[in-house]
Amino acid sequence: MKLLTLNFLTCAIKTCKSSPASFPLHPRDAELEVVEADLNLAFLKNILPRLMWDELRVIASELGLPALPETPPSKADLSIPSPTAPAPATTLQLDPEAIDAPENPPVVESDVEEETPSQTAVDLHRILLETCITEGKLVCGNCGHEYAVKEGVANFLLPGHLV
Amino acid sequence: MLPTPSTSHVCFDRVYEPAEDSFLLLDTISAASETAFLHNRFSQASSSTPPLILEVGVGSGVVLAFVAGNARNILGRNDALTLGTDINRFACQAASETVHKATKDHGPSVFLDIVNGDLASSIREQSVDVFIFNPPYVPAKLPDFSHHDNYNAVPTGHKSTSFEQDSYLLELSYAGGEEGMVVTNRMLGQLPRILNCVRGVAYLLLCAQNKPEEVKQRIRNWGTGWMAETVGRSGKTAGWEKLHIVRIWKEPSP
Numbered sequence: 072m073k074l075l076t077l078n079f080l081t082c083a084i085k086t087c088k089s090s091p092a093s094f095p096l097h098p099r100d101a102e103l104e105v106v107e108a109d110l111n112l113a114f115l116k117n118i119l120p121r122l123m124w125d126e127l128r129v130i131a132s133e134l135g136l137p138a139l140p141e142t143p144p145s146k147a148d149l150s151i152p153s154p155t156a157p158a159p160a161t162t163l164q165l166d167p168e169a170i171d172a173p174e175n176p177p178v179v180e181s182d183v184e185e186e187t188p189s190q191t192a193v194d195l196h197r198i199l200l201e202t203c204i205t206e207g208k209l210v211c212g213n214c215g216h217e218y219a220v221k222e223g224v225a226n227f228l229l230p231g232h233l234v
Numbered sequence: 235m236l237p238t239p240s241t242s243h244v245c246f247d248r249v250y251e252p253a254e255d256s257f258l259l260l261d262t263i264s265a266a267s268e269t270a271f272l273h274n275r276f277s278q279a280s281s282s283t284p285p286l287i288l289e290v291g292v293g294s295g296v297v298l299a300f301v302a303g304n305a306r307n308i309l310g311r312n313d314a315l316t317l318g319t320d321i322n323r324f325a326c327q328a329a330s331e332t333v334h335k336a337t338k339d340h341g342p343s344v345f346l347d348i349v350n351g352d353l354a355s356s357i358r359e360q361s362v363d364v365f366i367f368n369p370p371y372v373p374a375k376l377p378d379f380s381h382h383d384n385y386n387a388v389p390t391g392h393k394s395t396s397f398e399q400d401s402y403l404l405e406l407s408y409a410g411g412e413e414g415m416v417v418t419n420r421m422l423g424q425l426p427r428i429l430n431c432v433r434g435v436a437y438l439l440l441c442a443q444n445k446p447e448e449v450k451q452r453i454r455n456w457g458t459g460w461m462a463e464t465v466g467r468s469g470k471t472a473g474w475e476k477l478h479i480v481r482i483w484k485e486p487s488p
Contacts, residue, residue: 072347072349073346073347075315075346076317076346076347076349078358079286079317079346079357079358079361080349080356080357080358081356081357081358081359082356083351083352083355083356085355088359088427094358109338111312111313111344113312113313114284114312114313114344117282117283117284117313118283118284118313118315120282120283121283121284200344218356222327223330223347224323224326224327224330224347224348224349224350225347225349225350225351225356226323226349226350226351227319227349227350227351227352227355227356228321228350228351228352228382228383228386229352229355231379231380
């Protein structure tokens with residue numbers, strides 16, 4: 072499971088919902104795997120306001136990953152402004168199918184133009200979408216309940232007495 | 235016509251096979267009236283932050299993969315996030331592959347994961363922008379959950395699942411208890427907590443025995459601004475199933 076997924080998960084136990092300590096869930100005994108994925112620069116820029124950065128820093132440190140900066144990067148930090156930059160990654164090209172369909176004119180996205188991801192973008196992409204927990208546990212900071220991750224699938228089903 | 239995702243890798247002995255209900259969801263969500271509504275809410279021009287699409291009970295993953303693979307047409311943007319849950323671990327693995335296939339090669343959205351869980355109980359509050367649920371809606375006795383842990387994985391020492399196990403896992407996908415509403419009512423109870431109160435929108439499939447008019451009225455009674463309307467239906471003239479797709483959303487307070 073990807074680390075960005077943890078940005079949207081919390082403890083499944085009802086009585087934990089009101090406690091701020093139930094988010095984020097804390098990885099324990101985690102085995103990590105890097106699974107390469109296409110970098111979507113527009114996505115990375117737009118997701119920044121949705122990231123719970125302090126919590127992400129905690130997760131990264133608990134996993135023994137390199138420390139994240141105290142403050143999240145800005146949109147500008149994610150691309151290289153140089154006009155001599157090499158050709159952009161193919162992920163940034165407009166979808167040819169959408170261009171061909173006259174009833175669906177392509178959405179104009181100013182930041183999908185000729186831009187090269189910076190090292191910061193590559194690193195952020197690596198943390199959010201390429202670093203996966205394959206085995207281990209996710210632990211609630213409020214009640215201490217442990218949710219198992221097996222073969223990359225997290226199990227949030229609760230025993231009957233906790234539902 | 236937008237492309238329908240491939241589910242050829244899915245074993246339908248223990249994971250629900252896409253059927254009339256699944257395809258009605260695809261048709262409704264990609265219909266001109268719904269894409270207009272969704273573009274208005276989520277296109278890059280209306281909001282810069284990527285919407286999170288959550289499907290509960292993904293089964294084969296065909297619906298979530300369809301939205302993920304066609305997000306540009308459906309939502310008007312290339313950076314939507316997709317997340318799913320299912321109570322059946324085999325469905326989680328199958329759906330993960332279905333959505334991954336539909337979005338790889340520069341797909342117009344970003345796939346997170348399918349987590350094994352009970353409805354949306356593990357989803358952070360207010361985080362969901364587009365919610366999709368094709369529930370177990372058939373009025374039939376709920377399966378006995380006491381064996382779930384044993385039935386939710388290939389038994390130790392065996393190479394594959396047993397017949398009883400497969401029957402149980404399929405029952406989970408269709409049996410909805412009294413009036414077919416027991417699981418849906420539990421989900422509706424969680425919905426206001428997880429749905430973003432400003433731009434969140436939910437699509438819920440119901441059949442005639444679920445009494446859709448009563449369900450919609452109950453949702454409208456949640457409080458000021460809550461809306462519920464039928465935006466897709468099948469079985470008006472033929473077919474034994476009469477299905478509704480209900481859109482649930484909140485209008486801003488005046």
